Each structure stands twice: as structure tokens, then as C-alpha cells.
Amino acid sequence: AKLSAVIALVNRNFGQELTIGRITQDMLEDGKTYRLLSDGNTQNVFQFSSPGITRFIQDVQPECIEDLIAINALYRPATLDIGATDDYVRFRRGEVAPVYNYGCYEATKNTFGIMVYQEQFMSVAHTLGGFDLGKTDYLRKAIGKKKADLMATLKADFIAGAVGNGCPDYEAEEIWHKIEVAGKYSFNRSHAAAYALTAYCGAWLKANYPSAFYTVALQWADDKEIPSLMAEMERCSSAKIVPPDINRSGTEFFTDYATDEIFWSLTRIKQVGVKTVEYIVTERDRGGAYTGIENFIHRIFRYKLKKYSYWDDPDNAEEAVKVPVNARHVKHMILAGCFDRIEKAGAVTERCALLERAARELGFSLSEKDFPQDMRGRHFFWSQQQIAVSGIGSIDYRRIFNNSEARRQVKGKASYLTLDEVARDENDGRRATVCATVVDVTEHTYKDRETGSRKRFAKLTLSQNNRLAECVCWNDYYMEHHTVIQSLKDRVVILTAVIRYSDYNGCNTLQTYRNSLLFIQS
Known part of the structure; x- marks a missing residue:
């Protein structure tokens, strides 16, 4: 669903006719995609986003889809336990030359002599051991069910067949041991390929259309996932998160594809729910763009003629139904930066004046407790407020350090x-x-x-x-x-x-x- 949502955005905003099938059939040699994965930018990429597999991808430095298929199949508990991942990395980097057993080159050439997939040991059993297809599948099932007596019989048959095909008996024993070990952990290649192609599709979209990819990723993300997503986006793309804008943002993240700006969703602001945002957007559609903080308050609160004592002054049930916007919502939207553009606020400290103007319209003044005088001129105080109510904001930590004892x-x-x-x-x-x-x-x-x-x-x-x-x-x-x-x-x-x-x-x-x-x- 996520991939489809990203593709729909790309097709609509960039005039493309992409499909998952087209990407995974015709676009598998995109160097930008493999570089993105090799650099560890794997957030929100199917099956590839955990720290462990990300490190493995960085070690492998994939350059083709076969690498991604092998990564998917190898990064599993049993293969990690026997060191197959470390061997693969050494072979992949050319630190050690792979050794191919007698009669196994064709089956294992894509994985440097390591039996990674079920299909590989089945192929060796068929071509070297002389098993027919039925007996080969019998071998797969026998390994899976750990039937020792049955395995002993199959071993004798395999070694006899391999020796008959010119393989030295000691090497036939060694190959059989590898088949037994691989059988316990090996992954079905077709499954690994399907997963790797899905992962590649997501990575391709991230590499080529980052603003669309991150728009969907952020929309679906939990609050705790957002910081790492935004950090990666800044690191590997031109897309950038900007504070919500009262005239452009809505219930979902809004992206300006001409500038690669992703406007924060109003519903990501603390205590601002979907009904509140829908009411604000409906009024915006009806009466045009808001022109300032007073214009916003007069239009939104036109049916609500009461004055507030402070931001948290409760509304009665009837008021909340009629106008699902209250003073606290206004405060949080100002702190989140929603009015910065229309008020031409050049610095986060200017939000203090916006709060004072809003409070005056609503019937009160700012309290010393919530907004201490000695903090009102400090950038980091307002950035902290923004982060607290919206999860977005930028603190100048170097400035804090430079001004500190x-x-x-x-x-x-x-x-x-x-x-x-x-x-x-x-x-x-x-x-x-x-x-x-x-x-x-x-x-x-x-x-x-x-x-x-x-x-x-x-x-x-x-x-x-x-x-x-x-x-x-x-x-x-x-x-x-x-x-x-x-x-x-x-x-x-x-x-x-x-x-x-x-x-x-x-x-x-x-x-x-x-x-x-x-x-x-x-």
C-alpha cells in the first residue's frame, strides 16, 4: 500500500506512468538506488530497515539485484550463527577468493560458492548426485523434518552418484555436509527474490523521487519513527521538512514538488485533531487564504463570541461541536510555526509577539509562568516549544554552547x-x-x-x-x-x-x- 501510494503521487505530480512491475523489470540497473542502500539510507525500505541488516548491506555494498536477493536470504538467525554473512562479505569484497566444490560452480556462482538458497542444494543433488526431481524434493523435505535414518540413506545415494560423476569421494562427503547444513537454514530463492524486488522498488522511489517517498513515509510513521526519517531525508535527498503553514497544510503532509518542501501536517500538532483541521481548511476554502493571526481568529471564532481567561479555558460541549477550534489549538499552531509565513516572521523568537496578539484578541495576556520574561528572547526556548507541540523544530545547539558558562x-x-x-x-x-x-x-x-x-x-x-x-x-x-x-x-x-x-x-x-x-x- 505504501509503494502504491508513492507511485500514485509520482505519476500525478511528475507526469510518469510507473508501476511496481515496470520498476522491478525495466529499472533494475539504477546506480543511484544501489548507492543509497550502500550508504545505509534504508529507513522505510521493506525488510531492509533494521540496524543489523543495514550494517550488512553497507558491508556488502550491493551493485545488482542478485546482491539484494542474497542479502535478504543470508540475513537470518541460522546463517548469522554459522558465519555465512561474514564469508559472503569477504568474498564479495575480494578479500578471499571463493572456492567452488566439484560440480557446484553453476549452482553457486552467484553466491561465491556458498549454498544460500534451497534451489542451490537441490540443483547440486540433481546434477551431481544424480537425484531425479522427485528424489530431490524428497531430500528437501527430509532435511526440513530432520529425519536422521532417511538422511543416512539419501547420503549414501548422493555420494555414490557424485563419485559416479567423477567427484572424489572425500569431496562428495564435504559437499553432502554443506547440503545438510544449508538445508537447515537455506531460504527459498523465489521468496528472497520477491522480497528483494519489493525492497528495490521502495529504494528506487526513494532515490529518484524522495519528496514523494518521504511524504508517504512520514504520513504513515509513528511519532518515534519521525526523527530518524527526517535525519535520513536531510542526509540523502534535496527534500526538506518545513513547519506547517496555515494556508497550505491540512490533515495530511502537503508537498510542494516544485521546491521539494514537505509541509508538516496540522494533525501532527499536539491536541489538534482531524475535526479541528477540517474546520480550518473548510473556512480557508470558503473565504480564501488567511491574511494574518487576527484575520484567522475573527473568521474561525465568528460564532463563538465569548472571551477566554487563558489558553486552556474549556469550551462547553455545544461550543465544541459548533466550532471545534479553541484557544489552546491557536497557541499550539502559533508555536508550531503555522503563522510564520503569513506574518513574515524572520526568527522563532517573533512567535512571542504573535502569541501576545492572539491572546489580546481572545481576551487575556501571556503568563509569566508559561513564558518567562528571561526566556522570551532565547531562540532555543521557542524551538523547544515548537518541538514539544509538533515534533518539528531546529535548535541552534552551537549557539547555546557558545553562550553558556x-x-x-x-x-x-x-x-x-x-x-x-x-x-x-x-x-x-x-x-x-x-x-x-x-x-x-x-x-x-x-x-x-x-x-x-x-x-x-x-x-x-x-x-x-x-x-x-x-x-x-x-x-x-x-x-x-x-x-x-x-x-x-x-x-x-x-x-x-x-x-x-x-x-x-x-x-x-x-x-x-x-x-x-x-x-x-x-
Whole structure:
């Protein structure tokens, strides 16, 4: 359904006549698609988006559909256990020359001598062992059902047939062993091909029509999937997310294909539901584009003649049915950036004036509690508000660091790095100062090798405008700062840590050391 939705958008907005069949039959040699996958940009690509298989794809560096079919078949628990994936990568890169057993070249030439698919060991049994087609299928079923006595009989028949075809008896034994092992894990090639073609189709659309691909991906995504999707989109395409616009956005993501801008959906704004958005869009269709914040309020609230005491002042049931828009909706839409374009707001701090004007129209003024005077001129405060109500927004973390007390204290101890820089291979082992929002804090335990006791540590998920990184607070540091660390969720922090490559994560992570410094900014 997702692929069909993307193809429908492409056909409608770019004048194409694409189908899944056409892409997977006529467009399988698109270098851009294989580069996109090889670079690890696999979000929302069928069967290829988990961190483990993404790392495997990056190791393989696929260049053709056969590579994708093999990747799909090989990345399974049993093949991982026996090291077939590692062997495939070494052969694929040319680090080791593949060895083909007697009579097995034709069957295994596409997979460097490794038996990956059921069809391969069945082909070897047929051509080398002399099994007829019925007996070959019998072999497949016998392996699947693990019938030892039946397998012993088939083994004798296979070795006799292979030797009769000129294969040395010791090598016939070796081939039979490979058939037995492969039979336990091998995947049906036709299934792997079907999955790989579906994956290729999604990757092709992402590589060639990113704005259409990401429009659908974002529309279907859970809130927790959106940051990584947006980070990938910025990394590998010209498509860009822009804040919702009161004159262009609606119940779904709206894309301007001329500029590759994807306008945030109004329904992704906190507490703004479909009925509210439909009412706003209906009035927009009826009376034309909104011209400013006052014009919006006068038109939307024309039947609702009451004045509010504050944003959260409740409506009665009858009012809510007549006009499913309330003061809180207006506040959240202003914070999300919906009025930036029509009000020509050049900076996020200008949303404060928009809130004041809206509050005046609705009968009240801004409270010091929700909008402290000392925060009203700070960019990051308004960006945080935008992120909190909509999930979109950009914080200038470098500016926060430059204006902080922490800058003087960390000087000479650790270099300031972005999370993008933390992820680079050459920075493994460096001490870094980072400024980021803590989006999650989780506690874990591990068994101490010396004492055997369980020790506690914490993992912080750090975010810089959709770029995510993990910071591990080891036991000594965590126990010393336990209360503070447990309170960090949704706070902006500056901390010093060492960059270490994590085999578990397959990427660089941050790790505290005994004298790591931590500063809370908000």
C-alpha cells in the first residue's frame, strides 16, 4: 500500500506512468538506488530497515539485484550463527577468493560458492548426485523434518552418484555436509527474490523521487519513527521538512514538488485533531487564504463570541461541536510555526509577539509562568516549544554552547563536536563536548566480571535536530550523579564524554568517564 501510494503521487505530480512491475523489470540497473542502500539510507525500505541488516548491506555494498536477493536470504538467525554473512562479505569484497566444490560452480556462482538458497542444494543433488526431481524434493523435505535414518540413506545415494560423476569421494562427503547444513537454514530463492524486488522498488522511489517517498513515509510513521526519517531525508535527498503553514497544510503532509518542501501536517500538532483541521481548511476554502493571526481568529471564532481567561479555558460541549477550534489549538499552531509565513516572521523568537496578539484578541495576556520574561528572547526556548507541540523544530545547539558558562569550564578538556561529527570513524577515541536534548533515559544492569555482582548504568538518547546518538553513563559516574541523570529527560544538556565504537550498536557512541562534566541548560 505504501509503494502504491508513492507511485500514485509520482505519476500525478511528475507526469510518469510507473508501476511496481515496470520498476522491478525495466529499472533494475539504477546506480543511484544501489548507492543509497550502500550508504545505509534504508529507513522505510521493506525488510531492509533494521540496524543489523543495514550494517550488512553497507558491508556488502550491493551493485545488482542478485546482491539484494542474497542479502535478504543470508540475513537470518541460522546463517548469522554459522558465519555465512561474514564469508559472503569477504568474498564479495575480494578479500578471499571463493572456492567452488566439484560440480557446484553453476549452482553457486552467484553466491561465491556458498549454498544460500534451497534451489542451490537441490540443483547440486540433481546434477551431481544424480537425484531425479522427485528424489530431490524428497531430500528437501527430509532435511526440513530432520529425519536422521532417511538422511543416512539419501547420503549414501548422493555420494555414490557424485563419485559416479567423477567427484572424489572425500569431496562428495564435504559437499553432502554443506547440503545438510544449508538445508537447515537455506531460504527459498523465489521468496528472497520477491522480497528483494519489493525492497528495490521502495529504494528506487526513494532515490529518484524522495519528496514523494518521504511524504508517504512520514504520513504513515509513528511519532518515534519521525526523527530518524527526517535525519535520513536531510542526509540523502534535496527534500526538506518545513513547519506547517496555515494556508497550505491540512490533515495530511502537503508537498510542494516544485521546491521539494514537505509541509508538516496540522494533525501532527499536539491536541489538534482531524475535526479541528477540517474546520480550518473548510473556512480557508470558503473565504480564501488567511491574511494574518487576527484575520484567522475573527473568521474561525465568528460564532463563538465569548472571551477566554487563558489558553486552556474549556469550551462547553455545544461550543465544541459548533466550532471545534479553541484557544489552546491557536497557541499550539502559533508555536508550531503555522503563522510564520503569513506574518513574515524572520526568527522563532517573533512567535512571542504573535502569541501576545492572539491572546489580546481572545481576551487575556501571556503568563509569566508559561513564558518567562528571561526566556522570551532565547531562540532555543521557542524551538523547544515548537518541538514539544509538533515534533518539528531546529535548535541552534552551537549557539547555546557558545553562550553558556560551560564553554569556559570545558576549554582544553574536550573539543566541541556535533553529533554528526561524533558518528565519524576518525573521531573514535576522542574526548568530545556535546550540547543536545536528552530525549530518553533508561537504566540497565550488567554483571561485574571481577565480583559477579550486578551493577547499574544508564543510557541517554541524545538528539540534535533529528540526529540521534547514545551516551552510556557507566556505573561509577551514574551512581555518583544518579538523581541528576534520572531527571534529564527533555532537558538540554552540555556534557563531556569519550567517543567509542560500539559493536552492539554498529556505530560510535558516547561514554562517560570518571571526571565527565555535565551542565543542564534548560
